[in-house]
Amino acid sequence: xxxxxxxxxxxxxxxxxxxxxxxxxxxxxxxxxxxxxxxxxxxxxxxxxxxxxxxxxxxxxxxxxxxxxxxxxxxxxxxxxxxxxxxxxxxxxxxxxxxxxxxxxxxxxxxxxxxxxxxxxxxxxxxxxxxxxxxxxxxxxxxxxxxxxxxxxxxxxxxxxxxxxxxxxxxxxxxxxxxxxxxxxxxxxxxxxxxxxxxxxxxxxxxxxxxxxxxxxxxxxxxxxxxxxxxxxxxxxxxxxxxxxxxxxxxxxxxxxxxxxxxxxxxxxxxxxxxxxxxxxxxxxxxxxxxxxxxxxxxxxxxxxxxxxxxxxxxxxxxxxxxxxxxxxxxxxxxxxxxxxxxxxxxxxxxxxxxxxxxxxxxxxxxxxxxxxxxxxxxxxxxxxxxxxxxxxxxxxxxxxxxxxxxxxxxxxxxxxxxxxxxxxxxxxxxxxxxxxxxxxxxxxxxxxxxxxxxxxxxxxxxxxxxxxxxxxxxxxxxxxxxxxxxxxxxxxxxxxxxxxxxxxxxxxxxxxxxxxxxxxxxxxxxxxxxxxxxxxxxxxxxxxxxxxxxxxxxxxxxxxxxxxxxxxxxxxxxxxxxxxxxxxxxxxxxxxxxxxxxxxxxxxxxxxxxxxxxxxxxxxxxxxxxxxxxxxxxxxxxxxxxxxxxxxxxxxxxxxxxxxxxxxxxxxxxxxxxxxxxxxxxxxxxxxxxxxxxxxxxxxxxxxxxxxxxxxxxxxxxxxxxxxxxxxxxxxxxxxxxxxxxxxxxxxx
Numbered sequence: 001x002x003x004x005x006x007x008x009x010x011x012x013x014x015x016x017x018x019x020x021x022x023x024x025x026x027x028x029x030x031x032x033x034x035x036x037x038x039x040x041x042x043x044x045x046x047x048x049x050x051x052x053x054x055x056x057x058x059x060x061x062x063x064x065x066x067x068x069x070x071x072x073x074x075x076x077x078x079x080x081x082x083x084x085x086x087x088x089x090x091x092x093x094x095x096x097x098x099x100x101x102x103x104x105x106x107x108x109x110x111x112x113x114x115x116x117x118x119x120x121x122x123x124x125x126x127x128x129x130x131x132x133x134x135x136x137x138x139x140x141x142x143x144x145x146x147x148x149x150x151x152x153x154x155x156x157x158x159x160x161x162x163x164x165x166x167x168x169x170x171x172x173x174x175x176x177x178x179x180x181x182x183x184x185x186x187x188x189x190x191x192x193x194x195x196x197x198x199x200x201x202x203x204x205x206x207x208x209x210x211x212x213x214x215x216x217x218x219x220x221x222x223x224x225x226x227x228x229x230x231x232x233x234x235x236x237x238x239x240x241x242x243x244x245x246x247x248x249x250x251x252x253x254x255x256x257x258x259x260x261x262x263x264x265x266x267x268x269x270x271x272x273x274x275x276x277x278x279x280x281x282x283x284x285x286x287x288x289x290x291x292x293x294x295x296x297x298x299x300x301x302x303x304x305x306x307x308x309x310x311x312x313x314x315x316x317x318x319x320x321x322x323x324x325x326x327x328x329x330x331x332x333x334x335x336x337x338x339x340x341x342x343x344x345x346x347x348x349x350x351x352x353x354x355x356x357x358x359x360x361x362x363x364x365x366x367x368x369x370x371x372x373x374x375x376x377x378x379x380x381x382x383x384x385x386x387x388x389x390x391x392x393x394x395x396x397x398x399x400x401x402x403x404x405x406x407x408x409x410x411x412x413x414x415x416x417x418x419x420x421x422x423x424x425x426x427x428x429x430x431x432x433x434x435x436x437x438x439x440x441x442x443x444x445x446x447x448x449x450x451x452x453x454x455x456x457x458x459x460x461x462x463x464x465x466x467x468x469x470x471x472x473x474x475x476x477x478x479x480x481x482x483x484x485x486x487x488x489x490x491x492x493x494x495x496x497x498x499x500x501x502x503x504x505x506x507x508x509x510x511x512x513x514x515x516x517x518x519x520x521x522x523x524x525x526x527x528x529x530x531x532x533x534x535x536x537x538x539x540x541x542x543x544x545x546x547x548x549x550x551x552x553x554x555x556x557x558x559x560x561x562x563x564x565x566x567x568x569x570x571x572x573x574x575x576x577x578x579x580x581x582x583x584x585x586x587x588x589x590x591x592x593x594x595x596x597x598x599x600x601x602x603x604x605x606x607x608x609x610x611x612x613x614x615x616x617x618x619x620x621x622x623x624x625x626x627x628x629x630x631x632x633x634x635x636x637x638x639x640x641x642x643x644x645x646x647x648x649x650x651x652x653x654x655x656x657x658x659x660x661x662x663x664x665x666x667x668x669x670x671x672x673x674x675x676x677x678x679x680x681x682x683x684x685x686x687x688x689x690x691x692x693x694x695x696x697x698x699x700x701x702x703x704x705x706x707x708x709x710x711x712x713x714x715x716x717x718x719x720x721x722x723x724x725x726x727x728x729x730x731x732x733x734x735x736x737x738x739x740x741x742x743x744x745x746x747x748x749x750x
Contacts, residue, residue: 054078056108060729067722071152084156093430100713103735110715113723116195122182132739133215143180144219147203175299175691187301189235199719211708212749217378222309231342236296247687252400255307261285263334275675303689310382315372324393340367382406409705411687415665429641433473434514437466445579452671455582468651474604476644479611491610504601525580532573611643
């Protein structure tokens with residue numbers, strides 16, 4: 001998603017501002033520091049403050065040396081699941097992005113071996129999930145868990161190539177579900193033949209829990225939703241461009257209508273038909289299966305199943321509560337029939353795979369009933385907690401159309417994805433404020449492609465973020481203790497002290513040098529525009545020739561593919577020209593912004609603005625109320641870097657009038673409304689639910705989720721050939737009992 005090719009990153013362009021002040025010579029030496037990314041998260045309910053930048057293999061198993069070599073380029077187990085950003089000049093930022101809490105204040109990985117097409121191939125996973133979820137490894141109860149396939153083999157990258165290293169996705173590229181017995185469920189339906197296939201592509205495993213509800217009840221209710229959505233109607237239809245696809249179930253009404261259409265082929269959305277120009281009586285299920293705006297990518301499918309399973313109780317009364325007596329009873333009857341058919345097909349297919357019985361015996365297998373007696377214990381679905389029962393049936397309550405209300409988590413906007421990326425991989429306190437600023441500006445082309453927002457408009461908003469970031473960086477650098485000042489800081493000196501002016505001049509000299517690729521880059525940008533225009537001219541000539549050939553053979557698929565690729569290249573170059581033109585126009589206001597910040601520096605370095613634990617303590621309540629995507633485990637334990645980032649986060653979330661800066665970014669609407677895009681043959685997408693969002697929630701890195709929904713990382717499935725047993729395993733050091741008690745506490749009903 002990130003495009004950094006429009007700016008240059010020479011090693012001298014983004015210096016560290018950690019400067020030593022020599023009071024005698026007034027000529028400070030630049031000091032280079034190894035930048036270590038401090039990763040704060042919670043260990044279940046307890047803050048993790050140690051062992052954060054190294055992996056620990058929890059449990060009975062570990063990876064073989066040759067497997068570690070494949071995944072990390074060395075055999076050190078502490079390096080697994082950790083991503084390293086190379087800043088040049090021996091400076092590195094370490095981001096343990098694929099790790100999760102594994103007990104004893106450690107981040108790490110629980111290795112679980114699996115074998116496909118083997119009846120006992122997933123026994124290690126099944127026993128662990130049964131033990132943690134139900135307190136008995138041999139329980140053999142129904143399992144629902146989310147699985148996220150990831151790329152630990154992509155373990156390092158230069159800063160300017162983070163997009164190629166999949167970091168806008170945290171290295172996580174597919175979401176599915178594991179339901180026990182070696183069976184997975186996915187979109188597309190036949191992904192990995194409904195098995196693991198984790199060789200070279202491991203999968204994290206997560207439990208989804210709801211406060212106050214028994215885990216078995218939640219697992220079964222979500223599983224009913226998933227089996228019907230995945231096994232009926234041929235399953236979800238996967239989009240071609242799944243990384244740039246519409247996410248339409250952004251409120252509870254859309255979720256409920258999606259499900260109703262799935263089980264009732266006669267259900268009609270007259271409003272949608274009218275908006276899209278379809279006949280009034282066109283069935284909604286046909287749109288869901290055939291229309292480009294409603295196809296379902298991997299985590300969208302899993303998200304719908306989870307949101308449905310946390311709201312619709314699969315009992316007759318549960319359906320009546322939502323749709324009323326007549327419609328609810330009819331839909332529940334349909335669901336019972338479909339569930340039995342789906343589970344029968346599942347059982348018959350599995351019997352064939354494992355050669356368990358004869359063809360005649362297989363034909364006699366019957367499907368399962370919805371376990372409604374168990375599910376009657378599900379008394380407080382999300383909608384009752386967030387909307388209430390004042391208006392029943394629920395479907396008559398207009399609140400179900402409120403964005404994300406009663407959903408497990410808010411869908412992300414492009415602004416959220418961008419903010420997550422900056423926070424994890426381009427944090428100004430770790431990579432320097434210059435690199436972080438360029439990273440923000442480099443999103444201009446992608447924002448234009450995804451939302452139709454012109455680069456000029458994007459840059460105006462981006463500059464407001466950058467201004468706030470630079471101001472907090474000034475506070476950070478001036479608050480660092482200096483040996484030359486006998487441990488004092490620049491900010492602690494009295495206003496007007498000559499050292500403050502020295503700091504200011506050196507800081508802005510370095511800043512100007514860092515931003516030189518932009519401030520002095522007009523000629524390079526003009527050359528880039530000219531080069532792109534020439535490339536477009538050449539590509540259009542090639543396109544004309546291919547289209548002429550296609551006229552004589554309209555069935556030539558290879559030709560059609562080449563034409564499409566050329567059109568995309570032309571479109572990309574046209575977007576690049578827009579961006580480069582906007583960067584030329586950005587130069588004067590950017591210079592003006594830097595001048596404005598420089599004038600504010602005496603105030604920013606005033607003793608009252610020094611960064612300290614006390615300086616943020618009065619903002620902690622504010623941050624909590626703002627529901628920032630930030631952990632605040634203990635203000636007293638935050639480092640200066642953390643304090644600076646937190647202060648920046650608070651700044652961009654503070655409301656200026658009715659909206660904060662982040663609100664403005666999130667509220668950007670696509671230039672063309674959804675219903676008009678298809679006639680215009682254009683595509684803009686506002687909402688996403690990428691696979692990485694599950695992992696972020698488990699690590700407390702994404703806080704825009706329902707407070708009662710808890711996602712817990714339990715382990716990672718690897719191919720058995722990559723795994724070996726530990727020779728020094730000690731159950732006393734394992735955190736299985738801790739996880740079991742954790743899920744039990746979540747399900748405790750007060």
